[in-house]
Amino acid sequence: MKASVVKIEPNGHVCSDCAVRDLAVCSSLDPTELREFEHLGRRVHFSSGETVFSEEDITTSFYNLVEGVMRLYKLLPDGRRQIVGFALPGDFLGMNISGRHNFSADAIGGVTVCQFAKAPFGRFIEDRPHLLRRINELAVRELSHARNHMVLLGRRSADEKVAAFLLGWRERLVSLKGASDTVPLPMSRQDIADYLGLTIETVSRTFTKLERHGVIEIIHGGISLLDPAKVEALAAA
Amino acid sequence: MKASVVKIEPNGHVCSDCAVRDLAVCSSLDPTELREFEHLGRRVHFSSGETVFSEEDITTSFYNLVEGVMRLYKLLPDGRRQIVGFALPGDFLGMNISGRHNFSADAIGGVTVCQFAKAPFGRFIEDRPHLLRRINELAVRELSHARNHMVLLGRRSADEKVAAFLLGWRERLVSLKGASDTVPLPMSRQDIADYLGLTIETVSRTFTKLERHGVIEIIHGGISLLDPAKVEALAAA
DNA sequence: CGTAAAATTGATATTTCTCAATGAGAGTGG
């Protein structure tokens, strides 16, 4: 990845206008706190493909994804990649024990984050247990996703993986933008493969197979769910 | 006839004597708090194979594993099982968002837990942010484990999975009981297979292969690491 | 001991991967 040309809006943004105000960690703050919080975060933009942070980097900031999609991944020494999740607006990134990030994060398409320096953010949390509780809530939810994903990776067939992915991704988009049977897929086939523990060829073949069976339609930049019930059946719950 | 096993020790136990005092959530409590905490938890014993809680059960308690080993798993509708982790003394179980457990937990061999009713435990946390912080710490650590395990499930070969499992399991035992190249494996081959996303036959064959290559020795109830460096190489970091 | 459960081993089947070629879409410069 190339060096990042980073745009920082000094103090230009107000939390009360923020698109993720009610989704993100900030939902636990009252208006007064929010005004104080505003001074802690800086909006930063990343272009498609840029790396926001890398695994093993010392954690200097936490991030609140405001707009766009990110891939979160880990690499094996020989380059094999496992995507451990896709981040969407409202997701909070950077929590860890070791003081180092335990995965890397790239922008998929343009991305806007609200970046918090670690130390001031830590001090802000200090006497605000409700914020800590909110962060814990997000961590526990992540943990639940992670466990579901382990089941997918360890025990599902390629067809089931793809079907479950489409449904899960749609579900997340639904809760952000409302229901639709058109599912945008901003990530590449390779990303999907690395998320599902498959090869790009297998993902591609599975998409084609689903389309031949009239279950989905592959459209530009995504798919359309022609028969959601059938996809659910294929996903094996 | 021997007296039947007393399952609940009403108030018999004192936290200050507890084996996991410094490992568990309780490590964040001072002596005064600990005395109060004592009245919240009840020691409960489970025999080998018993289920402590099941996925989708409404969460009525949290659990602190005090002694023994548990398997934590999720089932697909058709019975396929994925073990999402093994719990060891000091592990804290029961955190969730939905109010329901998101995995099931069985005893592997005899197990002793410290059980906390959800409501009083919640109230106790309320004005003790340091305890909440400790719980968050454990959740974030779990999350890191979960992500590492996703890499294993999605991107590692059978040999690498087995090797990584042996090393990871040993590592956990080391931090509980000190270093040793003898690695007890209280779980069955089927458990290992369901943890690694393999079949029991593949696990068995891989063990045999490692033994033939002089890398491990299969002993009663576990294995002995004859060549730890070789195992690490096989695990592909 | 004797029986049941767990683990191992072997032979074969299946799924998914690998390697290789082709096709489609986006951006570039002539």
Next chain:
DNA sequence: CCACTCTCATTGAGAAATATCAATTTTACG
């Protein structure tokens, strides 16, 4: 506007890893 090139996606054929099915063998336990 049209080649040209680059990347990404699709498709095919064959290979490899792991699963499945079927015996044994070993271990655990009453």
